[in-house]
Amino acid sequence: MTGETVPHGNGMTEEVLVGLRVVLHALVEPLFKAQQPWALMGSSASVLQGIPDYTPPDIDITTTMEGAYIMEGAIAHSGVMVRPVGYSVREPYASYFGVFEIAGMKTEVMGDLVIKCGDGAIDVKDHWSRWSDKVRLLHFEDLHVPVIPLEWQLVANTLLQRPERINGIVSYLHEHGYDAPYLRGLLDDKTLGERTIAAVREAMHLD
Numbered sequence: 001m002t003g004e005t006v007p008h009g010n011g012m013t014e015e016v017l018v019g020l021r022v023v024l025h026a027l028v029e030p031l032f033k034a035q036q037p038w039a040l041m042g043s044s045a046s047v048l049q050g051i052p053d054y055t056p057p058d059i060d061i062t063t064t065m066e067g068a069y070i071m072e073g074a075i076a077h078s079g080v081m082v083r084p085v086g087y088s089v090r091e092p093y094a095s096y097f098g099v100f101e102i103a104g105m106k107t108e109v110m111g112d113l114v115i116k117c118g119d120g121a122i123d124v125k126d127h128w129s130r131w132s133d134k135v136r137l138l139h140f141e142d143l144h145v146p147v148i149p150l151e152w153q154l155v156a157n158t159l160l161q162r163p164e165r166i167n168g169i170v171s172y173l174h175e176h177g178y179d180a181p182y183l184r185g186l187l188d189d190k191t192l193g194e195r196t197i198a199a200v201r202e203a204m205h206l207d
Contacts, residue, residue, distance in 0.1 A: 003139035009047040011055040016044065019059055019105025024143050026075045027061070036067035037128045039135055039146040041153065043165070048138055049150055050176065051168050058106040062124055062148070068096040068111025075109075078102055085109060092117050092160065120159050120193025127152070151183040154204075159196045170203045180206070 031038050040048065042060030063071060072085040078100075085098035096111030113124040137144045150169050157165040183204065187197050200206075 003137040003144035005139045006048070006050055009050055009052045009054060011051075011053055012047050013055055015104055016047075016056050016059075019103045019107065020044065020048075021141065022078050022103045023059055023061075023075055023105075023107055024140065024145055026078045027071060028143055028145075030070055030074045031063070031067060034067070034070050036064050036070060038063035038067050038071070039148050041148040045147040046150060046153055046165070046169065048140070048145070048147055049136065051150070051172050054165075054168060058108060059102070060108050060110065062110050062113050064125075064128075065096045065111040068098060068109050071109045072098050075100055075102060075107065079107070082106075085111070115156060115159060117159055117161075117193070120196045121191050122156060122159060123191075126189075149179070149182070151178055152186060154183075155186050155192065155196065155200055158199050158203075159192060166203065173204065178204070180204075 027038070039045070039062055040060065041062045042058070043054060043056040044059045047054060047056050061071065068085045072081075079102035080100065081098075082101055083097070083099040085096055088095060088097035090097075092115055093110070093113065094116070095113040098109040100107045100109070115122045135146045136149055138147055139145075150173060154166065154169045154173070157169065183200070184206065186192075187200060187206070190197075
């Protein structure tokens, strides 16, 4: 499967690019060999997919519990281990969580991530099967990099009530197009909560 070539957003600084380069070169081969699902998520994934006018403050990577420990071993030698991978609950997040400083960029690893707010929740384990077809592979230098789709990130940021990121993603999707059937499928998950489902439907003009 070949990766798409997508111009990244104008907020992608050289520091972030260097950090991504180091992290991704460390991860791709061992995770492929281990057959563990993984993907970039958060602001770095959004900006790689073209979201403009935002500079990612860090690099976020989601995977399974097993993948998180593989990542720890794969990237620890490339920088400083700030926090070894271990189970962590820090509302609204729970995951097998580790933090690294790679080429000046804070890099967070989250295995079996659960996002739980007062009125809804997302358990990432429930989404790997959906991402098997919908995760985007982007061409990044000499690598094919999996990134969480913007449609999913819109849902997550709406659950987390982050207006700046919601507005940026909504504007971009309206201008560049989006996968409406995939987004509708995400919104069929009632565990997201009524507020999140209604807000996304309204923002994207879904009837």
